[in-house]
Amino acid sequence: MAQAVLDEVIAAQGHQVPVHGRYDPQFAALADAFIENFQQEEELGAAVSVVIDGETVADLWGGHARASRQQEWGEHTTVCMMSVAKGVTGICFNMLIDAGLVDPDERVARYWPEFAQAGKIDIRVRHILDHTAAIPVLTTDVMQPGGFFDYPAYIRALEVQEPLWQPGTRAAYHVHNQGFLLGEIMRRVTGMNVGSFLRRHVTGPLQAEYWIGGMSADEQAHVAEVLPNTGARLFAAKDQALPERPTTPEGWQDGAVLRSFAFLQNPSEPWYDTMNSPRWREVEIASGSGHGNARAVARIYGATVGTVDGVSLLSPHQLAAMITEQHNQTELLQERPYHQALGVLLNTPEAVFMGPNPRSFGHHGLGGSIGFGDPDRRIGFSYCCNQMHAVGTNGPRAKRLIDALYSVL
Secondary structure: OOOOEEEEEEEEEOEEEEEEEOOHHHHHHHHHHHHHHHHHHHEEEEEEEEOOOEEEEEEEEEOOOOOOOOOOOOOOOOOOOOHHHHHHHHHHHHHHHOOOOOOOHHHHHHHHHHHHHHHHHOEEEHHOOOOOOOOOOOOOOOOOOOHHHHHHHHHHHHHHHOOOOOOOOOOOOOHHHHHHHHHHHHHHHOOOOOOHHHHHHHHHOOOOOEOOOOOOOOHOOOOOOOOOOOOHHHHHHHHHOOOOOOHHHHHOOOOOOHHHOOOOOOOOOOOHHHHHOHHHHHOOOOOOEEEHHHHHHHHHHHHHHHHOOOOOOOHHHHHHHHHHOOOEEEEEOOOOOEEEEEOOEEEEOOOOOOOOOOOEEEEOOOOOEEEEEEEEOOOOEEEEOOOOOOOOHHHHHHHHHHHHHOOOO
């Protein structure tokens, strides 16, 4: 592509902010919107990247990687993109379906016999992919604080967990459990965990800087500091008392947010230190510990809707199957409406905005990061940031960038 170069220092929020990158001149509006985010929003460090028909048409980054503003956000800076990992994991899992290794209509117990305990024999693989498996949180006493980082213990806890209502009937966001559930099925059928599969079959071929667990010291050296917003519901819930176990699906609306994080850390460890610790980058939590940058995630989605550097991740048949709507419910955990597909979300403007195409699919992450694909425009898009926002949607910063992108198409 013909390239324009973004290499400026702008004044924003009383600071001098470096912004860099490359873009096709047709997408100058996206570069303007990227700068505007630093000037009008709470942006600290961020990146945005767009792939169309396999070609990168914009790749921008800027700001700072630390709250101290002593380190710039560089071309290869990565950050925890939180639940953006769910979309990446969903694509990986659909690759298994595409290869005939997993049937979404089969019982989970076919691949993982121990899962059938405690009344879970009839839970199907698709119930995990669309958040209707009825086990969004753990309620047994077998897990302790800090157990979140013990994969075998977490799997054993899922095996003895009973469904909280009739599986397949109500959607509730399986915040962390979805990643453990899909990851264990993947391990049973391939011998690889999600992070290993991702490296071998996705990010390795695409040369994409995105990891789910297992990051080396060299890979961690590029990770930006995450600055959570304590107004976000998932963080605010941490300081509430655990409620009694409700007996109806609706009864979980108040307590499930907290329960989903109850086993994350030891009480003596500060919450935000956990999210910026080496073990958070090394442990595999396939629903939330993915670290990467916008360039990597845009390439992943670009290779899902088409081909990038000779790499195509899904057949047209499986892409169509993956983005077929499974339901449109207000899920119980955070009371958000979602057009839910098979392992990914469909465009739901009131909760996760992905432009004008209702067939666009992907996943946002707590605090504002997002990755999505537009199968009709053959677009892979991603935005990531380290200063999280508190709103329940993917927020004004991502929306400004997405609007700017589509305004010139």
